[in-house]
Amino acid sequence: MKLSGLKSVDNAHDESLWAVTWVPATATRSPLLLTGSLDETVKLWKSDDLVLDRTNTGHCLGVASVAAHPLGSIAASSSLDSFVRVFDVDSNATIATLEAPPSEVWQLKFDPKGSLLAVAGGSSASVKLWDTNTWELVATLSIPRPEGPKPTDRSSSKKFVLSVAWSPDGKRLACGSMDGTLSVFDVVRAKFIHHLEGHHMPVRSLAYSPYDPRLLFSASDDAHVHMYDADGGSLVQAMSGHASWVLSVDVSPDGAAVATGSSDKTVRLWDLSMRAAVQTMSNHTDQVWGVAFRPPGGSDVRGGRLVSVSDDKSIALYDYS
Amino acid sequence: MQESLDAQPDDASLHFDMGVFLWDKGGEAKEPKEKAAEHFVISAKLNPKNGDAFKFLGHYYGCVARDTQRAIKCYQRAITLNPDDSDSGEALCDLLDEGGKESLEVAVCHEASERSPRAFWAFRRLGYLQVHRKKWTDAVQSLQHAIRGYPTCADLWEALGLAYQRLGRFTAALKSYGRAIELDHSLVFALVESGNISLTLAASKKGVDHFRLALEISPCCVSAHYGLAFGLLGFAKECINRGAYQWGASLLEEASEVARASAYVVKNISSIWKLHADIQLAYARCYPWNAEVQVLVSDKEAFKASILSWRKTCLLAARCARFSYQRALHLAPWQPNIYADIAVTSDLITSLENNYKQDSNARKLSEKMSMGALLLEGDNYEFWVALGYLSGHNALKQHALIRGLQLNVSLAIAWGYLGKLYRKEGEKILARQVFDRARSIDPGLALPWASMSAECHSRELAPVEAFESCLRAVQIMPLAEFQIGLTKLALRTGDLSSSQVYGAIKQAVQRSPQYPESHNLNGLVFEARKDYLSAAASYRFARHAIDISSQNFPNTQIRDVSINLARSLSKAGSAVDALQECEHLKKEGALDIEGLQVYAFSLWQHGENDLALSVARSLAASLSSMEKTSVATSICFICRLLYYICGLDAVTNNIVKMPKELFQSSEVSFVLSAIHALNGHNHLGSVVSSSRSFLTSHEEITRMHFLIALGKLVKNGSECCLGIQSGVAHLRKALHMYPSSNLMRNLLGYLLLSCKELNSCHLAVRCCKLDPPDLSNQEDLKSASDIHGAGSVSCYAIGNSNPKLTFPTCTKQCRTNPDSIRYLQKCLHQNPWNHNARYLLVLNFLQKAREEKFPHHLCVTINRLIFLALSNELHYKIEVSYQYQQFQLLLCASEISLQCGNRSTCITYAKKAAAIVLPDDYLFFAHLLLCRAHAMKGDLLNLQEEYTRCLELRTDCHIGWICLKLVESQYQLQINSNAIDLNFERSVKKGGNLWKMWMAVYNLVRGLISLQNRDLLSAEELMAQACSLADSESCLHLCHGAICMELGRQCHGSLFLSRAANSLSKVHEHSMIPLPLARILLAQAEGSLGSKEKWATNLRLEWYSWPPEQRPAELSFLIHLVARQLKAGSNSQSTVVFSTSPRRWVLQAIHINPSSMRYWRVLLKLLE
Incomplete structure (x- = not known):
């Protein structure tokens, strides 16, 4: 397996790029790329050529996360002022604006079926689930406190939830928080199952393997990528190689590889069978905040694609084979 | 050696020596070391007390045989035998360290250090280990002990510094670090930590220096970069709090560079981004507006561009700050204070973007972000206060502030904001209570002081007190709002020209150049300082600011600015510009009372008197509808204008015509009184006296x-x-x-x-x-x-x-x-x-x-002073007073030259003086002086000439004639003998009350002249006249007495003697200090008249009339007579002075004047 650079766009945004995701292809168009940046805009790019399709404005502060509905018609973006804007990808019509108390929105993910939007709840130490039809809050999955609820307990801030991930079957949901613990929830019963331990610094990105719904990958500031048995609640493997924080992780559609982006300005490709980094891309000149594999599907999809975005304001597209 | 070893195989020391020899000789080779080790083993066996043998064995096992366990044992043995053995100790510890046996290492060091106070190696190790284990107190002791052994070990000092720092003993830590840096200049850690401590101790400047040094050694040290930026930020904040915006801004620029550079080196440290954002935020808040006044005054567009660029710079900095905060937040979203920071920055951006229109969305953003901070840390009262400050809803504001106060009741700032809120809502009493509480908690908070000044009406404060309060607020916190308020208060209290106000308004202009009000007030301050051109420039700025602002200003404000401009222009003397302004105002119909005054005044300045009068007339027409104060100023103005244009009579007539109700104020009263004073008639008497009742x-x-x-x-x-x-x-x-x-x-x-x-x-x-x-x-x-x-x-x-x-x-x-x-x-x-x-x-x-x-040194001084005074350019002015001064100075110079015998310069000065254009009255004296100068020279021809000139010129000054009379008599210049007498009498008649005195003096002079001519009788007559004219002058009596005595001596009988006694006794009645000779003469007169007792008393009194060092010999001689008298009569009332024997008096007289044979003779007689 290998990555080869296809194209990169410098100065894609006016400021640092912080988030990226693929919008799956619909019947009428091929997949699109969605990026969010500190310059308060969200941009849509046509794939492979990376042609700017549209610029969405409307956020008051930097865009921390973007997410796309599995059907490809809807997308959501969240900014530091804790607004989630849900919009129609093709028309940019605002479908809903979800407001949360400040500091209670971080990463966003749609569930694989597209009926729920999970929002990493930041300082609320919970994950909020929004119904994608009515855009109402349907559930709050809270991380249980170690020793009873205390309203003014400062420890609540230590469970700041940064990242969230859905299992491929949509039954499980995992979230990562700043103290390095991961929490796994049963979505159907809306119940906390267990913690996954091993990191000791903030976990900024999570990804389930699409191939094996038990496998959960986590990226943390302690420069490691962990592979967990999410159901068993045990650390399977820790992968080291990055020189600094690992900011983002994604699993390839075939489940054989993991890509990570890091503060050490590199993108690494990890071969899971060899359990080691097989390739390091150093084309970015600044820390890499997001990596994303293009999901399968669509008519004219030829090969695998990986995209990475960075503080150096550029987007890089790679061919994955 | 081998032989002696063979001879004595049991000698341990020989084996040891052999071992050492082989060890040293063997170099790197393994074999000889093995042999040496054998010898060491034998030696150790034979003499188990030899620590060195074990040390070498340890070296052998450690380095050659690689048998760590044995090496450790050998070393331990060596140390047990000799705890001071630093080689073994260090080697042992290194081995233990390698093996990871830290606690064992500590135990070994501890033991060694306890066994010997000289085991410095152990103390050092122990110290390092304790530092490593964060046992700071123990570490300090160990390290201090170790330093005694290794006083120049920089690492030890550094470790000691660290231990002190952790214990919170910052000064000690600074000293230790300082010593470490002295010993080793490249200790970056010590430098950085010194910097950090300095920053903790709020010595930003010192900290900055430390960090700069650290960066010189290690240019990539992130913590030094951070510290430098932080220190610069702190320093800049100090500057800004003092109001030095430009300085602060330049410091912040540097700090920003540093922070930015380090942020780009290590991107994922949230605190560096936060620091960068803090710096940018401070920059956005302090960046001053600096403009070249000359360029922008006339060009509105340039002014606008300048304001825009200023605001853009601020806005860019604020945006940059917000971006950096967001980066920081993105890295560490669990840190609540960054939310608060973003909230504050957003608020600033909003205020910079659109001043007047409150964007509800933007408001919400800052409100929301501050709530974010609260959600993360709900029990932090500062976040509550931030929310209270940033929120747009009053209810929420109040709630937040009260929550903050619940958490910390002594939070002055929260009380302050609460007061502000209540005040805005009109709850004045509540607001006042709250503000009072804030002030009592923290008198160093600016807001309550400002509020106090704002409330001066309801608090019944004197404006002066309000001004003081506001001044304090400004001094605590140089905010543009406070500064503008201060200037407004100064307008009322009349402190506009004070430098505090000047500085404040200058700063206000720097920070809020877009407000017309700040420029306008700046202009007023300039005007109060009599800098009218700058004032006009400021008013123009104010107008530009009004023009470019999209806000709608009330017409009155625009008009006020224009009138201010016109007024300052006319005060600056540019009547044309002022007229232009006024006419512009007139077109708009915006000329109010003050405007009309300025208009009329400018017209008058410009020479258009008729127009000025017509404007004044229209001003007069509107008098009835004015307020009381403006009536007064208008009337004063009209009167003065009329006086200058039409003269006194016209004003008087006008005033008589005006209704008296208009004169009810003190200002008017002054003007009326002045006119009344100038007016010879009493037309205005009643008006003036009635208006005076309004003086308070x-x-x-x-x-x-x-x-x-x-x-x-x-x-x-x-x-x-x-x-x-x-x-x-x-x-x-x-x-x-x-x-x-x-x-x-x-x-x-x-x-x-x-x-x-x-x-x-x-x-x-x-x-x-x-x-x-x-x-x-x-x-x-x-x-x-x-x-x-x-x-x-x-x-x-x-x-x-x-x-x-x-x-x-x-x-x-x-x-x-x-x-x-x-x-x-x-x-x-x-x-x-x-x-x-x-x-x-x-x-x-x-x-x-x-x-x-005329002692020489005084003459020199006076000459110098006169030279200085004459070189003054004031004397080129043509006013009489200055000319007169110059005249006087020249006469002085001339007089001094005369007294010093320098006649030619004397004449030169006097001639110069005579050439000045002055009334003849004065010039007389120049010629009088010339007379004297010529007379001294003996130049009779010129003397005659000047004398005649004096007679021609004449003077009303009596003393002039008297002097001339003296000159005349002395040099026999009797051309016209009566002229002086006649002139003098004429001037005396003019002179008023003093004529008696002057006549007396004149008689004295004439008497003296008669005396000179040996005409004693007429002299006596004249003197007697003088005495009768001025009875209180002791001098005259003395003269008269003396002449009478002389007449008496010349056998004119006892009549003169009694006259003499009469006059001489009056001398004492009228003179404050005893005049010498008067008593002696009196004594003689009394004596001659037959009263021996009076003779003696007067003589005795004469003794006291003289200063001790000036008593003449004759006096002593006369006293001897008194003494003899005393002796003879043995009078009981003798005093100590006169109880000395007559012989001694005579001796004293001879001592003073040995040339008088009379004294000698008496002495001889006495000796007989």
Whole structure:
């Protein structure tokens, strides 16, 4: 397996790029790329050529996360002022604006079926689930406190939830928080199952393997990528190689590889069978905040694609084979 | 060695020596070391107390055989035997360290250190280990001990510094670090930590220096970069709090560079981004607007561009700050304070983006972000306060602030904001209570002070107090709002020209150039400081600011600015521009009362008198509809304008025509009084007296009395001279009512000096209070110091408190200020440009020199002073007073030259003086001086000429004629013998009350002349006349007495003797200090008349009339007679002085004057 650079766009945004995701292809168009940046805009790019399709404005502060509905018609973006804007990808019509108390929105993910939007709840130490039809809050999955609820307990801030991930079957949901613990929830019963331990610094990105719904990958500031048995609640493997924080992780559609982006300005490709980094891309000149594999599907999809975005304001597209 | 070893195989030391020899010789090879080890083993076996053997064994096992366990054991043995063995100790510890056996290592070191205080290696190790284990207290002790062993080990000092720092003993830590840096200049850690400690101790500047040093050694050290930026930020904040925006901004620029650079080196440290954001935020808040006034005044577009670029810079910085905060937040979203920071920055951006329109969305953003902080840390009262500050909803504000106060009741800032909120909602009482509480908790908070000044109405504060409070607020926190408020208050209290206000408004302009108000007030401040051009520029800026702002300003404000502009332009003297402004205003119909005044004034300035009058007329027409204060100013203005354009009569007529109700104020009263004073008739009497009833304050009333006194001078005076007496009379009465008024006192002194009354100069000096030089009021007509200086010159006796050379007989000697020369010097020292003081000083010195018979050193001084005074450019002015001063100075110079015998310069000066254009009255004296100079030279021809010139010129000064008379008689210039007498009598007739005195003096002079001519009888006659004219002058009596005595001696009988006795006894009645010779003469007269007792008493009294060192021999001789008398009569009332034997008196006389044979003879007689 290998990555080869296809194209990169410098100065894609006016400021640092912080988030990226693929919008799956619909019947009428091929997949699109969605990026969010500190310059308060969200941009849509046509794939492979990376042609700017549209610029969405409307956020008051930097865009921390973007997410796309599995059907490809809807997308959501969240900014530091804790607004989630849900919009129609093709028309940019605002479908809903979800407001949360400040500091209670971080990463966003749609569930694989597209009926729920999970929002990493930041300082609320919970994950909020929004119904994608009515855009109402349907559930709050809270991380249980170690020793009873205390309203003014400062420890609540230590469970700041940064990242969230859905299992491929949509039954499980995992979230990562700043103290390095991961929490796994049963979505159907809306119940906390267990913690996954091993990191000791903030976990900024999570990804389930699409191939094996038990496998959960986590990226943390302690420069490691962990592979967990999410159901068993045990650390399977820790992968080291990055020189600094690992900011983002994604699993390839075939489940054989993991890509990570890091503060050490590199993108690494990890071969899971060899359990080691097989390739390091150093084309970015600044820390890499997001990596994303293009999901399968669509008519004219030829090969695998990986995209990475960075503080150096550029987007890089790679061919994955 | 081998042999001796073979001989004594049991000798341990030989084995050891052999081992050492082999060990050293073997080098790197393994074999000899093995052999050596064998020897060491034997030696150790034979002598188990030899630690060195174990040490070498340890080396062998450690380095050669690689048997760590054995090596450790050997080393341990070595240390047990000799705890001071640092080699073994270090080696053992290294081995233990490698093996990871830290606690064992600690135990070994501990043991060694306990066993020997000289085991410094152990202390050092222990110290490092304790530092590593964070046992700071123990570490300090160990390290201190170790330093005794290794005083130059920089690492030890560094470790000690760290331990101190962790214990919170910052000064000790700084010292230790400092020592470490001294020993090793490359210790970055010590430098950085020193910097950090300095920052903790709030010594930003020092911290910055440390960090700079650290960066020189290690340019990539992130913590040093961070520290440097942080230190610069702290330093900049200090500057900004003092109001030095430009300085702060430049520091922040540097800090920003540093922070940015380090943020790009290590991107994922949230605190660096936060620091960068903090710096940018501070920059956005302090970046000052600096403009080149000249360029922007005329060009509105340039002004606009300048404002826009200023705001853009601020906005960019704020945006940059927000981006950086977001980066920080993105890295560490669990840190609540960054949310608060973003909230604050957003608020700032909103306020910069659109000043007036409150964008509800943007408001929400900052509100929301501050809530984010609260969600993360709900029990932090500061976040509650931030929310309270940023929120747009009053209810929420109140709630947040109260929550904050619940968490911390002594949170002054929260009380302050709460007060602000209540005030905005109109709950004044509540607001006041809350503000009072805030102030009592923290008097160093600016807001409550500002509120106090804002509430001056409801609190019934005097404006001065409000001003003080606001000033305090500004000093605590230089905010533009406070500064503008301060200036507004200063407008009311009249402090506009104070430098605090000046500085404040300058800063306000720097920070809020977009507000017209700040420019307008700046203009007012300039105007108060009499810088009218700058004021006009500021007003223009204000107008530009109004024009470019999209906000709608009320018309009144625009008009006010325009009128201010017109006024300052006309004050600056550019009438044309001012007229233009006024006409523009007129077109818009916006000319109000003040505008009309400015308009009329500018027209008058421009020479268009008719138009000015018509404007004044329209102003007068609107009088009835005005407020009371503006009525007063308008009337004053109209009257003055009329006076200048149409003259006195027109004004008087107009005033008579005006309704009296308009005159009900003090200002009008002054103007009316002035006109009334100038007007010879009494048309305005009733109007003026009725208007005077509106004077209220003491200040005003005394000023009015001043004016009335001046008016009386004019009114009661004749064509050529002022009615000084009436002025003096009025002032005396007024001063009785207002004894504290210096204004009146000084005027009275001035008038007294100018009036030709006996002793008035002494009175003048006595009625003026002499302030310390720096307090004297410059605005008076004459300052007290001038009056004192002039007064002291005007009496010949002043300044001589020690009668050695002369015996002044002035009875009114003024003892209050005997030292006017010194005082004038003080004045001159204080204001070297005070030419008046210098002039008076010259005169005073001349007087002094005259008294002391022109000693050389004084003449030199006076010459220098005169030279300085004459070089003053003021004398090129043509006003009479300056010309007169120059004349006087030249005469002084001439007089001094004359006295020094330098006749040619004397003549030159006098001729120069004579050439000045002045009334003949004065020029007379120049020619008189020329007379004297020529006479001295013996140049009779010129003397004659000047004498005739004097007679032609004439003078009203009596002393002039008297002098001329003396010159005439001395050089027998009797061309026209009667001329001087006639002239003198003529001037005496003019002279007023003093004629008797002058006649007496004149008679004295004539008597002296007769005496010179040996005509004793006529001399006596003249003297007797003089005495009868001026009975109180002791000198005259003395002269008369002496002449009578002479006549008596020449056998004219006892009639003259009794006359003499009569006159001489009067001498003592009238003179304040005993005049010498008077008593002796009296004694002789009395003696001749037959009273022996009176003779003796007078002689005895004569003894005391002389200063001790000047008593003549004759006096001693005469006293000897008294003493003999005493002896003979053995009088009981003898005093100590006179109880000495007559012989001693004679001896004393001979001692003083040995040439008198008379004394010798008496002595011989006495000895017989």
